[in-house]
Amino acid sequence: MDGNGHMSHWSEAFEAMDLDALKEMRKTIDRAISGYETRKRKEALTALEQAAKEHGFKLSDLVADQKPGKGRRSSDAGAEAAYVNPEKPDETWSGRGRRPRWVNDALAAGRALEELKAQS
Incomplete structure (x- = not known):
């Protein structure tokens, strides 16, 4: 719980919800997490592409031969x-x-x- 009582507020809200509402909230949270991770991957990919470009390469040129194993x-x-x-x-x-x-x-x-x- 932070100084503003936020944790307590969330706990009370969750306890007041029925199972279907909690499951729907979990789906919404899972989608939000997935969207966040997708955005972060895109940001990282953009940064890598820019770094490769600054060195005179395309990112695909640098990783083309790097297959798992x-x-x-x-x-x-x-x-x-x-x-x-x-x-x-x-x-x-x-x-x-x-x-x-x-x-x-x-x-x-x-x-x-x-x-x-x-x-x-």
Whole structure:
């Protein structure tokens, strides 16, 4: 409650409302929150576009190659294959990050990780 008694005023108003009125108020509040978040996103996007423009770019030029998960894989892109799938030699794994399914399948079948090592 603030010094002006606003919290008390709202609590009393809510308690006086029936369930349907409260649900309708919740929908109205949810729409207001969504609208607020949409406006904030648009403001942020405009600011980003302006910053990109000031540096001589379009925002789409800067984020075109940034797809979810792609950055993580690109860090391993130059990594040499440490392990090779004996059934499909084109399937490799650097030994970093999450194990591919074929590695997990081979381990589950009783093979040792050492058996999957790539030949230098």
